[in-house]
Amino acid sequence: MPDIIFRDGGIRQNQWFVISRPESGETLDIPEQKRVLIPADLWLENREQFSGNENVGVWFDSHDEPEVLADHVNELPLIAVNFPKFSDGRGYSIARLLRERFGYKNELRAIGDVLLDQLQFMKRCGFDTYELRPDKDIRKAARALNFFSQGYQAATDTDLPLFRRRAS
Amino acid sequence: MYVYDEHDRQMAAERVAQFRDQTERALAGELAEDEFLPLRLQNGLYVQRLAPMLRICVPYGMLRSVQLRRLARITRDYDKGYAHFTTRQNVQLNWPNLEDVPDILAELAEVEMHANQTSGNCIRNTTTDQFAGVQSDELTDPRPYCEIIRQWSTFHPEFAYLPRKFKVAVNASEKTDRAAIRVHDIGLQIVRNDAGELGFRVHVGGGLGRTPMVAPVIREFLPELDLLTYLEAVLRVYNRYGRRDNKFKARIKILVKALTPEGFAEKVEAEWAHIKDSPSRLTPEAIERIQAYFTEPAYAALDNATDLLARQRFENRGFDQWLQHNVDVHKKPGYAIVSLTMKKTGTPPGDVTDRQLEQIADLADEYSFGEVRVTHQQNVVLADVRQDRLLELWEQLGPMGFGTANLNTLTDIICCPGGDFCALANAKSIPVADAIQRRFDNLDFLYDLGEIDLNISGCMNACGHHHVGNIGVLGVDKKGQEFYQVSLGGASQHDATIGKILGPSFARDDMPDVIAKIIDVYVNKRTDEESFLDTYRRVGIDPFKERVYA
Numbered sequence: 217m218p219d220i221i222f223r224d225g226g227i228r229q230n231q232w233f234v235i236s237r238p239e240s241g242e243t244l245d246i247p248e249q250k251r252v253l254i255p256a257d258l259w260l261e262n263r264e265q266f267s268g269n270e271n272v273g274v275w276f277d278s279h280d281e282p283e284v285l286a287d288h289v290n291e292l293p294l295i296a297v298n299f300p301k302f303s304d305g306r307g308y309s310i311a312r313l314l315r316e317r318f319g320y321k322n323e324l325r326a327i328g329d330v331l332l333d334q335l336q337f338m339k340r341c342g343f344d345t346y347e348l349r350p351d352k353d354i355r356k357a358a359r360a361l362n363f364f365s366q367g368y369q370a371a372t373d374t375d376l377p378l379f380r381r382r383a384s
Numbered sequence: 385m386y387v388y389d390e391h392d393r394q395m396a397a398e399r400v401a402q403f404r405d406q407t408e409r410a411l412a413g414e415l416a417e418d419e420f421l422p423l424r425l426q427n428g429l430y431v432q433r434l435a436p437m438l439r440i441c442v443p444y445g446m447l448r449s450v451q452l453r454r455l456a457r458i459t460r461d462y463d464k465g466y467a468h469f470t471t472r473q474n475v476q477l478n479w480p481n482l483e484d485v486p487d488i489l490a491e492l493a494e495v496e497m498h499a500n501q502t503s504g505n506c507i508r509n510t511t512t513d514q515f516a517g518v519q520s521d522e523l524t525d526p527r528p529y530c531e532i533i534r535q536w537s538t539f540h541p542e543f544a545y546l547p548r549k550f551k552v553a554v555n556a557s558e559k560t561d562r563a564a565i566r567v568h569d570i571g572l573q574i575v576r577n578d579a580g581e582l583g584f585r586v587h588v589g590g591g592l593g594r595t596p597m598v599a600p601v602i603r604e605f606l607p608e609l610d611l612l613t614y615l616e617a618v619l620r621v622y623n624r625y626g627r628r629d630n631k632f633k634a635r636i637k638i639l640v641k642a643l644t645p646e647g648f649a650e651k652v653e654a655e656w657a658h659i660k661d662s663p664s665r666l667t668p669e670a671i672e673r674i675q676a677y678f679t680e681p682a683y684a685a686l687d688n689a690t691d692l693l694a695r696q697r698f699e700n701r702g703f704d705q706w707l708q709h710n711v712d713v714h715k716k717p718g719y720a721i722v723s724l725t726m727k728k729t730g731t732p733p734g735d736v737t738d739r740q741l742e743q744i745a746d747l748a749d750e751y752s753f754g755e756v757r758v759t760h761q762q763n764v765v766l767a768d769v770r771q772d773r774l775l776e777l778w779e780q781l782g783p784m785g786f787g788t789a790n791l792n793t794l795t796d797i798i799c800c801p802g803g804d805f806c807a808l809a810n811a812k813s814i815p816v817a818d819a820i821q822r823r824f825d826n827l828d829f830l831y832d833l834g835e836i837d838l839n840i841s842g843c844m845n846a847c848g849h850h851h852v853g854n855i856g857v858l859g860v861d862k863k864g865q866e867f868y869q870v871s872l873g874g875a876s877q878h879d880a881t882i883g884k885i886l887g888p889s890f891a892r893d894d895m896p897d898v899i900a901k902i903i904d905v906y907v908n909k910r911t912d913e914e915s916f917l918d919t920y921r922r923v924g925i926d927p928f929k930e931r932v933y934a
């Protein structure tokens with residue numbers, strides 16, 4: 217499995233397997249002794265079984281509504297958001313909602329069509345790990361995460377927009 | 385006008401370094417074409433029919449003389465010595481080399497300019513009235529709000545990959561709407577509520593393009609301090625629910641229509657309720673800080689130069705015509721607002737040479753406190769000219785090519801670059817404008833016709849705003865041949881209306897005749913004081929149809 221980039225630019229081994237949505241009629245097949253990410257609605261359907269299990273997290277697709285997990289986010293060790301195409305910007309809003317609206321505290325990961333030039337936006341919106349598409353040069357991630365030293369807006373990384381920081 | 389502080393400067397420099405890095409990776413083959421595409425677009429760079437095109441941002445149309453001179457130098461050093469004023473108050477270069485663009489951006493950053501978000505599916509340059517701050521009927525100067533929106537929207541981490549482009553316009557005048565806010569994704573009309581508090585009436589979901597729509601009101605009154613949180617709520621609803629499956633249905637207008645304006649407003653209010661009291665809520669101090677950059681220049685205490693001007697007009701008919709058409713009333717006694725028309729026949733509308741850019745800079749320094757404004761009609765405004773120096777100014781304009789006294793007349797044509805330059809265009813637009821200007825070369829006749837907006841777009845994307853022209857011309861492609869569809873009755877101000885299509889399209893050579901027939905009908909049908917639009921609204925489209933297709 218490809219390595220994972222952390223928000224500080226560090227690179228570590230990936231421990232999480234993404235389990236695709238099962239075809240209709242098939243059941244969710246969770247490999248033993250692995251840490252897995254399952255579709256969020258399936259986790260919710262089987263919440264009693266999975267809640268508190270440190271080896272089972274969830275993933276959202278870009279058209280999913282994170283509201284479904286609003287009351288349970290911190291029962292999860294990891295939430296991933298899939299970018300089916302890097303130009304699909306819905307994942308940024310999903311991330312901010314998870315962090316700022318639902319108070320999600322644990323690891324938030326970007327998966328899918330994750331490229332270098334979007335990493336800093338992802339970081340600002342609350343993602344703290346990134347599964348870079350394997351053909352991209354992971355050594356360039358640290359620079360891409362830090363193209364800018366600050367932003368004009370408040371986001372997940374700072375409560376204070378620049379107009380409030382200027383005033384202080 | 386706004387001046388960068390250390391934060392703005394730092395981010396501008398970081399942006400240039402970022403794009404340099406991205407360009408190097410693109411040239412080295414590390415970025416696929418579709419991956420580089422949104423990055424270059426958000427730095428203003430299109431790849432066009434003949435060469436790349438760089439769209440440089442002119443925030444809400446304001447330029448200082450030092451910036452004009454830098455633009456002139458850039459067109460000389462990196463381009464073919466001319467530039468183009470666009471219909472969204474920006475400036476375009478038509479011939480830069482892709483490899484040079486990071487250097488051009490660095491040169492721009494030195495004079496506090498950039499090309500951020502002038503293209504791509506993101507929040508674009510916020511536009512406003514070119515007479516902001518100098519007209520007497522506005523509630524307050526709209527430009528500080530435009531600057532506040534500029535900062536908020538610049539590199540916004542959540543809204544860089546929207547379903548489609550997103551344009552905001554602000555207007556503060558009660559009588560006029562030179563910013564055409566009702567045909568924008570968000571149009572903000574500055575208003576006071578019954579309690580006398582300042583705020584915005586919020587229109588969402590207007591736009592031109594393939595599905596032209598006039599924006600409905602989704603909130604009658606938004607208190608000014610709530611501006612950014614409310615915009616954030618609108619954008620978040622759009623980012624999450626706007627269509628991404630079909631680029632022709634991806635603008636916010638389609639979402640507003642699908643949900644109905646009431647349904648859309650409800651969704652926005654629900655989102656806003658969560659964030660309205662967050663630290664992103666503006667503070668009076670934050671607004672005052674920006675307003676302090678838009679204070680009045682050092683006006684002299686003057687009386688209106690009524691007698692002097694009357695004498696000068698009597699002695700000089702050309703000056704009289706120019707004064708009547710290209711000069712507007714200023715809020716300060718003794719001053720005037722001057723529009724320099726970039727519409728000289730023989731030059732594509734909005735095009736200026738490097739030398740002309742420098743001449744405009746010199747005029748700004750000499751006559752207007754070193755600042756100019758670019759208009760969405762592709763002209764340039766000197767906003768603060770002393771009335772007693774108008775004659776002296778006018779005498780210089782003719783030789784420079786800015787003196788054509790045709791502002792707001794039939795030949796003050798709004799025109800996109802069209803098929804001569806643009807890869808998207810179905811047809812050329814500049815030669816059509818040129819042929820019409822040549823046909824209507826008699827100024828007295830133009831004045832007699834009064835105000836007529838003639839807008840030409842080379843394709844559906846409607847950069848020439850053809851839908852809201854009193855007469856609109858749209859280039860269409862029929863089996864590889866260029867044809868032109870005509871629409872009538874469009875309007876862009878407070879009475880914003882989408883024009884109605886006249887009928888089957890015409891060959892390019894026929895266009896001057898077609899326009900002449902339309903004008904004929906107006907001249908025959910009008911009553912004393914009726915404008916073209918008034919007559920059209922009274923008699924309808926049929927008399928025009930009958931004459932043109934007779």
